[in-house]
Amino acid sequence: MTSLGTLEDLPQSYRDKLTELNLVPLWPNMRAVLPHKVPSRKTQTLNWHFNDLRPLLIEAGDLTPMEKAERRVLVLANPGHGLTNMQATPSIYMGLQLILPGETAPNHRHTPNAVRIIIEGEGATTIVDGEPCVMERGDLILTPSGKWHEHQHEGDGPIIWLDILDLPLIYQLEGSWAIEGKAQNQTLKRDKSFAEYSAAGVVPELGFQRENTDSPMLRYPWAKTRDCLVEMAKHYPNSPLRIAYVNPENGASLFPSIGFGAMMLRPNETLSLPKRTTACVFHIVEGQGALSVDTNNVIQWTEKDTLSAPGYTEIILWNESSTEPAFIITADEAPLHRYLGIF
Structure with a gap:
């Protein structure tokens, strides 16, 4: 590999002139932004253990009332970034959100796309543009860009879910903003997306990408997804059990920026994922096991944990x-990578 000139090779007077004109020489930084063969990666392999985080989230409920928070969230921040x-x-934000009985996270809308994965609790509802979406463990609930949404909790005990947004991407594009709105008092009498699409929304993960519009299905019940994986196991005893969450009307990913999927690991099963360009996050719905990255970075996981792993690994x-299957929900940047032609 050719050794390129450094900034120190240039006379200070020349460097000062560049600075005055807001110029930077490329060649001293060429290898940093265009490394050979494999990109530089900041995403670290990490497990946010739910049992460690839950007490701090519950304490946040005591320390900060909803009117002082709007959204009571602890962000799962990867230290590499x-x-x-x-x-x-690089482009996925995650956070654990808490709502206590009787609380409402007020109505607003924003430019980032968001998905909620329910972790714990019952009796809460997300209202999206007037459509009530019941929140049950493992469900995916969509709040696409620009849609009004609020969260109401009328059950007993706290409800906790995992927020996944394309906020870092939208923020870096200088397009991230929100608008507050009035409470959505007039709502549909049913969960429309569940009633009309309750048997749709998941397909075998084929790696295709079609033109994307907002999915008409806002709630993807975990019970349906789990049943699909269990049924697949009966017919494909030797194949990996993985599905993708898609728009039921056109087969596109839920968002153009983030793709979502689910997998089932049979008892004692080991699954080697195809090596891909995109970083990935894993939310454990059921089970316990381990994850390794490049064979030398092994971390343990159990249900309700959330993990991250870099791409190109x-x-x-x-x-x-040895007796129970494990179920995992995944999120990655594959739709964005496909659109950009770098997948």
């Missing part, structure tokens, strides 16, 4: 139970 940047991967997952 800097904690203040609120990134789990060999990722292996295994289920440590």
